[in-house]
Amino acid sequence: MCGDGRRPADRSEARHHHNFRKFPRAVFFARFPSNRLRSLEPQYHDTKGLMKRLLLVSITLTLTLAHAQEIHSGNDLLRAMHDRYQSSWYKTLTFTQKSTTYKPDGTSTAETWYEAAQLPGKLRIDLGEPAKGNGYLLVDGNVTILQNNKITGARPLVNMLLVLGFDVYTQSPEITGKVVQGEGYDLSKLHEDTWEGHPAYAVGADKGDLKSKQFWVTKDTLLFVRVIEPARGDPAKLDDIRFTDYRPLAGTWVAARVEIHSDDKLVFSEDYTDIQANVKLADGTFDPAQFSTTHWEK
Numbered sequence: 001m002c003g004d005g006r007r008p009a010d011r012s013e014a015r016h017h018h019n020f021r022k023f024p025r026a027v028f029f030a031r032f033p034s035n036r037l038r039s040l041e042p043q044y045h046d047t048k049g050l051m052k053r054l055l056l057v058s059i060t061l062t063l064t065l066a067h068a069q070e071i072h073s074g075n076d077l078l079r080a081m082h083d084r085y086q087s088s089w090y091k092t093l094t095f096t097q098k099s100t101t102y103k104p105d106g107t108s109t110a111e112t113w114y115e116a117a118q119l120p121g122k123l124r125i126d127l128g129e130p131a132k133g134n135g136y137l138l139v140d141g142n143v144t145i146l147q148n149n150k151i152t153g154a155r156p157l158v159n160m161l162l163v164l165g166f167d168v169y170t171q172s173p174e175i176t177g178k179v180v181q182g183e184g185y186d187l188s189k190l191h192e193d194t195w196e197g198h199p200a201y202a203v204g205a206d207k208g209d210l211k212s213k214q215f216w217v218t219k220d221t222l223l224f225v226r227v228i229e230p231a232r233g234d235p236a237k238l239d240d241i242r243f244t245d246y247r248p249l250a251g252t253w254v255a256a257r258v259e260i261h262s263d264d265k266l267v268f269s270e271d272y273t274d275i276q277a278n279v280k281l282a283d284g285t286f287d288p289a290q291f292s293t294t295h296w297e298k
Helices: 024-029 033-042 047-069 074-085 160-165 173-182
Strands: 092-102 110-119 122-129 136-141 143-148 150-157 191-193 198-203 214-216 224-230 239-251 252-262 265-277
Touching: 033 110, 074 173, 074 191, 074 198, 136 150, 160 224, 191 214, 239 265
Parallel strands: none
Antiparallel strands: 092 110, 092 265, 110 122, 122 136, 136 143, 143 150, 191 198, 198 214, 214 224, 224 239, 239 252, 252 265
C-alpha cells in the first residue's frame, strides 16, 4: 500500500484474480432433481430424517438469500463485510513489497519497500533500505513523512486501500461508513456488476458510470477488489486501483498484488512477498520518534 499518494512520483497511496469460495454444500442438495430423490426413497428407512435434512437445506438457502437481499446500500455492504470476517481477520500484517513504476516509453523501474500494518488504522512504509530512514507512517487518518529519520511533513490523509481492504473487517461498520462518506463516496448508490467474470457490488456510482468515486466488492467473498477515484497528482485524471491475486492467509485472505491503472494503462504495481499475519510488532513501530530505532523487518 502506498503512503501519502498514489505513485512514487508523487508518493500517492496504492492497494489487490482472486480466489472465490465455492457454493455451500447445501446448494448441491437443493439442486438435486426431485425425481432422483423419489427414486432414492426406498433406500431410506428414516423418512423423517430425510425430511429434516431437506428442511435444514431450505432454511439455510432462505437465510442466505435473505442476507443477500439485505444489501441495498453502501452501508449495508460495509456491515456485511465486517460481519463476515470480524472474528477471523488478522490484526497485524507485514510483507516485503516490490514497487514497479511503468513509464510512457515502455520501460519500468522497481524499488523494494517494507510494510507493516496494525489494524485498524495503522500502516508503516519503509522506502528502500530501512536503515536510511525514509518512509511514511499512516496513523488514524494522518500521514507523517520521514527522510533520513527526520520528520519532513505531516498532514491529514485517509488511505482508502487501508480502509476498504483491511480496516473494514476489524472496526465497526459505522466508523468505516463515516470515513468512506467523508472521502466523498456516495453510500446511497449501490448496483450489482461483474468483476473478472464474477458477481460484484459497486458502491458510489450508477451502473455504467466509471467516472464517479466508487469501490467494488466481490459478491460471494465480500472482498474489496477495486476503487476508482481522482489521482492525487492530477485530479483531472482517474486512478483505477485493483486488489488482485487474493490468497488464503491466517484463515482469511490477502491480496498479493495491487495495480494502478490510469487512462486504461498500467502505471504502477505492488507485489508482496514474505507475507506474515498476526506478527508481534514493537510498541514504537508507528511512532515517528522511534522510526529510526524500530524496524519490524529485523
